[in-house]
Amino acid sequence: MSHAFDGADSHVAPVRGGATGPLAHFAQWVILTSGWRRVLIAFLAGAVGALAMPPFGALPALILSLSIAIWLIDGAATGRSKIRGAILASAVIGWAWGFGYLTAGLWWLGSAFLVEADEFLWALPLGVIGLPAVLALFYAAGFALARLLWSRGPARIAAFAFGLSACEWLRGHLFTGFPWNTLGMALGQNLWLMQSASVIGLYGLTLLAILIASAPATLATGETVRGRYGPSLAACLAVAALALFGSARLPAAPTATVAGVRLRLVQPNLNQDAKFRPENRADIIDWYISLSDRAAAPNRTGIADVTHVIWPESAFPFLIQRDPTSLARIAAAFPAGRQLITGAARAEEPLPNERPRFFNSILTISAGPKLGDIYDKVHLVPFGEYLPGPLDAVLRAVGLRQFVSIPGGFTSGARSGQRLLDVKGLPPVAATICYEAIFPGEILPGRVSGGPPPVPGLILNLTNDAWFGDTPGPRQHFAQARLRAVEEGLPLVRDANTGISAVVDPYGRITASLPVGVEGILDADLPVRLPGRTLYAGFGDLPFAAMLAGIGLVALIARRRIA
Known part of the structure; x- marks a missing residue:
């Protein structure tokens, strides 16, 4: 077997070393596989990694997934392949891994194509297979970058974390961005572990999650005791440090609430079916009013008992x-x-x-009726709410449209520059609609439009996840929105048509919630925001950039030493 690592490129972890036993034999088998078997192993490893995401939260699944990825990249460098061939082989492995990860994590997107199956069923493979296949190109780039910095021994974990973290950041920003199920969510769904997001944000958690989960790969390939066990020991210490920071940051007492504010979140659980049509507007309005006026307790009187009633996205x-x-x-x-x-x-x-221009908006209405402040959604969903500019005319010419049946699609509210909503009786509201809440660093207006730092008192997220039914999708959506509360030090008020509706304090603690698929109302007080600003709210992804540069430097130094 030793001939596999002789020759032109010696910057690889050896197949043979001090490690023995079943795990070492399994790692050697993975390293030495070739052809379609390597692609299949990468795909299956990526699919297993998706189990670390909400609602499952199985961190050991990510450990297995990323350890196999490390061994596959080890095997991409053989004596018969020059460095360019090794990088290309790593890119193929990365694409297959990403395709498996995203397909297993986003399969529920197919539910949206079944809502109007007569019009969109034909496109289901494009969403369930096509989107993961395209997004997997980011992982191809990340694995290739990692292989470029690859070295012998534990330092290759740093190279892997650098490449994969960089590609996750790019996936969340390029081409409008899609940071769904970013790997940092493996840590970002645990109350103690998520507290570090107040300092380093989701992408900082992503870098740590990759380092922690891929460290056990050396247990099967280390040449020395230190090289074999050192990374896993460091990973355990890192998890312990995150947990200690989280437990120290979390106060024992419940968060104080804003005086004079009582919220009622209405979760109508309306399906996107034939009953939800303009001709049924009277019944729809009556249903919302009836549900809103439902007394939450025997001694309560309905709407008069609260100060603010909240209805979900696209209520009409x-x-x-x-x-x-x-x-x-x-x-x-x-x-x-x-x-x-x-x-x-x-x-x-x-x-x-x-x-005519149409907007996906949040409206405020009071007695009179009097229309108050308005927020127009800025970050629209491509193909869901609009057709991307270069494709718009072509797709419409062949009779295609976006999912939301609005002539010409929605227009982004970016032109208005407004990011805060003024609601009487509430502190300034950082408004988000639907998946706007999954984008780290885009909650506060100062990050997007410049100017003085805003001072909101809460994050409001209105959404309609009825498109995706009772699947992992709505649960993943809520988990990501919840992490924004920790990052920004703001309470989250989230009203969803079919759930999950919830109120979350600025530490990420859920103070009240309604599950998926339940019709009902949720009465809750509004938690106060944290005094001052979190480090992440002040500096955004700069701490992550510093971490990424540091880990990249470690990988580069290790590579140059062997060279």
Whole structure:
């Protein structure tokens, strides 16, 4: 077997060394596989890694997944392959690993294609297979970058963490970004471990998660006792340090609440079916009002018992602000001084020679009826809410449209520059709609539009996850939104059509919630924000950049020493 690592490129971990036993034999078998077997192993390893994501949270699955990835990259360098061939082989492995990881983690996207199956069923493979196949190119680049910095022994863990963390950051930012199930969520769903996000954010957790989960790979390939056990010991100490920091940061007492604020979150559990049509607007409005006015306890009187009622994203299949009858029904149900915050599509009158512009918005409505402040969604979902510019005319010419049936799709609210919502009786609201809440660093307006730092008092997330049914999707969505509360030091108020609706304090503790698939109301006080700003709120991804540079330097030095 030793001939496999002789020759042109010696910067690899040896197959043979001090490690013995079943694990070492398994690692050698993985390292020495070739052809389609290597691709299949990479795919299956990636799929296993998805079990570390919410709602499963199986960190050992990620340890197995990334350890196999390390051994596969080890095997990409053989005496018969020059460095370019080794990098290409690593890229193929990375693509297969990423394809498996994303397919297993995002299969539930297929549910959205079944809502209007007569129109979108044909495209189901594009969402379930095509999207993971394209996004897997980021992992191909990450594995290739790691192989470029590869070295003998434990230092190759640093090279792997550098390449994979960099590709995860790029996946979250390039081409509008899609940071769903970023690897840091393996740590970001545990209450103690997630507290470090207040300092290093999701991508800092991602770098640590990769280092921790891939360290046990050396147990099967280390040449010395130190090289074999050292990385795993360091990983255990890192987990312990994260847990100690988290336990020290979490206060024993519940978070104080904002005086004079009582929220009612309405979870209607409305399916996206034939009943949710404009012609049924009266029944839909009556249903929302009836549910909102439902007494939460025998001694309560309904809407009069709370200060703010919240309805989810896209609450109506029509333009509510252009429907005086529906607005009047709402106004009649809301006593003076009570505020309704609701998701709704809205339209602006077009300028001459322009088409009408539609927005996915949050509206505030009070008795009168009186329309208050508005927030228009900035970060739209490609193909879900709009067709990307270069493809728009081509796709529409062949009869295709985005999932949301809005003529021409939604328009981004970025033009207005508004990121905070002014709601009477509440501190300034950092508004997000749907998957806007999964983007680290985009919650606060100062990060996007410049100017003085904002001072919001809460994150509001309105969403409609009915498209995805009772699958891991809504649970993954909630877990990622919850981590934003820790990063920013702000409470999260999340109202979802079919769940999960919840109130989360600025430490990520859930103070009240409704599960997926349940109709109901949730009454809760509003937790106060943390005093000052978290380090992440102040510096964003700069700590992650410093960590990434440091780990990259370690890998580069180790590579140059062997060279």
